[in-house]
Amino acid sequence: MNHLKTTLKQRRQKLAQTFPDPVLLWSGCAPSRNFPANTFPFRASSHFLYFAGLNLEDAVIELDNGKLTLFLNNPSAESILWGGEKPNRDDIAETIGADRAYPLSELTTYHSEAATIALSNPMIVQQQKEVLKRDIPQPTQATGEDQKLIEAIINLRLCHDESAIAQIRQAAAVSIQAHQAGMKATQPGKTEADVRAAMESVMIAHNQTCAYGSIVTCHGEVLHNEDYSHTLQAGDLILADVGAESLMGWASDITRTFPVSGQFSATQREIYDLVLSAHDACIEAVAPGVEYKDIHWQAAKIIAEGLVEIGILRGTVSDLLEKDAHALFFPHGVGHLLGLDVHDMEDLGDRAGYAPGRQRSQRFGLGNLRLDRALQPGMTVTIEPGFYQVPAILNQTKTREQYQDMIDWERLAQFADVRGIRIEDDVLVTSEGAEVLTAKLPSQRDRVEALTHA
Ligand code: GLY
Ligand code: MN
Numbered sequence: 001m002n003h004l005k006t007t008l009k010q011r012r013q014k015l016a017q018t019f020p021d022p023v024l025l026w027s028g029c030a031p032s033r034n035f036p037a038n039t040f041p042f043r044a045s046s047h048f049l050y051f052a053g054l055n056l057e058d059a060v061i062e063l064d065n066g067k068l069t070l071f072l073n074n075p076s077a078e079s080i081l082w083g084g085e086k087p088n089r090d091d092i093a094e095t096i097g098a099d100r101a102y103p104l105s106e107l108t109t110y111h112s113e114a115a116t117i118a119l120s121n122p123m124i125v126q127q128q129k130e131v132l133k134r135d136i137p138q139p140t141q142a143t144g145e146d147q148k149l150i151e152a153i154i155n156l157r158l159c160h161d162e163s164a165i166a167q168i169r170q171a172a173a174v175s176i177q178a179h180q181a182g183m184k185a186t187q188p189g190k191t192e193a194d195v196r197a198a199m200e201s202v203m204i205a206h207n208q209t210c211a212y213g214s215i216v217t218c219h220g221e222v223l224h225n226e227d228y229s230h231t232l233q234a235g236d237l238i239l240a241d242v243g244a245e246s247l248m249g250w251a252s253d254i255t256r257t258f259p260v261s262g263q264f265s266a267t268q269r270e271i272y273d274l275v276l277s278a279h280d281a282c283i284e285a286v287a288p289g290v291e292y293k294d295i296h297w298q299a300a301k302i303i304a305e306g307l308v309e310i311g312i313l314r315g316t317v318s319d320l321l322e323k324d325a326h327a328l329f330f331p332h333g334v335g336h337l338l339g340l341d342v343h344d345m346e347d348l349g350d351r352a353g354y355a356p357g358r359q360r361s362q363r364f365g366l367g368n369l370r371l372d373r374a375l376q377p378g379m380t381v382t383i384e385p386g387f388y389q390v391p392a393i394l395n396q397t398k399t400r401e402q403y404q405d406m407i408d409w410e411r412l413a414q415f416a417d418v419r420g421i422r423i424e425d426d427v428l429v430t431s432e433g434a435e436v437l438t439a440k441l442p443s444q445r446d447r448v449e450a451l452t453h454a
């Protein structure tokens with residue numbers, strides 16, 4: 001039996017141990033851009049992909065006590081005319097080790113009692129309702145058997161098997177090359193778009209895609225900036241958060257921040273080294289049994305201590321942390337789960353990221369933390385501390401008043417050339433500790449400088 005079939009069989013057998021009842025999972029379909037034949041790229045639902053392995057459009061699988069049934073239409077004459085010959089249903093069933101395969105029309109007569117997970121595409125939700133003859137709420141509202149299925153799938157997908165880890169490694173390897181290409185392409189006078197093109201061309205050349213919209217910006221203070229129009233100036237930093245997705249849909253997620261001139265300024269150096277020390281200490285802390293939230297607090301503490309030392313924050317570190325002063329400059333969490341989705345399983349809201357019984361805090365310094373679980377071997381997480389000067393935070397009258405005595409605004413003004421720095425790596429929790437899957441991409445300041453337009 002080939003590797004894919006074995007992996008998929010093991011996954012559905014594991015699911016059957018906690019959820020033996022019938023399950024129907026839809027792959028989805030590509031939404032069209034304005035007219036039907038011009039679609040956005042298709043990407044199957046991650047829950048489908050986990051058990052079916054292939055990016056099959058308009059497909060449904062049934063999982064029933066370890067057995068796999070595929071529902072898929074054979075390619076139509078029209079689709080062969082425009083898209084060429086494709087494997088037929090029986091070929092695909094053979095590739096993924098399905099026990100049975102039927103056309104989609106069989107679905108309505110075949111099963112009406114199965115658990116499922118709603119997709120976000122309303123057209124597919126309509127199909128789900130018609131087949132299952134009941135309301136199918138979005139996953140965050142799921143109840144009954146659907147909720148039990150979600151819990152069983154979370155427990156499976158939280159810790160990756162060897163095949164998944166191999167896929168994440170493949171994606172990470174391509175992302176590393178993409179970042180090296182981006183650093184090399186960086187020159188004053190080029191644009192953010194030029195650097196993005198250099199990075200994404202590496203993915204395209206490997207027949208991979210982006211796991212998320214690339215962030216390649218000299219305005220790193222905009223956390224998920226997707227504008228690429230600026231021309232790079234010698235004193236700028238570029239923040240590049242770019243990650244490839246492997247052929248089977250597994251994500252990687254890397255951020256590096258590098259100087260357009262090839263050398264950090266004295267102020268950029270100070271903050272870069274501070275973010276790097278938080279990054280390194282947090283990676284060092286990753287191990288089974290460790291609470292991810294504690295790692296977040298470790299990053300917050302290091303950043304607060306460093307900012308006090310630099311003279312940007314004033315006060316005792318414990319008081320500053322208690323008042324969330326660090327979050328003025330580090331407003332997001334230290335990272336998240338990584339898997340088939342870059343923020344893995346966030347279609348399920350916080351059900352995957354937060355252990356049962358835990359809830360997201362309303363606190364300014366914790367509200368953006370996406371993961372609050374004890375780490376287990378096989379989990380893959382990102383570690384991505386940062387420092388940002390976000391005008392929407394720092395220029396608010398309320399913030400200015402509340403933190404007036406805790407910030408030395410004059411000192412902060414000296415760091416005007418540090419808009420945003422993030423350093424992000426992908427870390428696999430192992431039984432002994434951790435492995436940084438993206439370690440081959442340097443993060444030390446001098447090595448990053450050496451790679452920039454080298
Ligand atoms: N690439 C998005 C993130 O780092 O969360
Ligand atoms: Mn990330």
Ligand code: MN
Pocket residue numbers: 241242253254255424
């Ligand atoms: Mn990222």
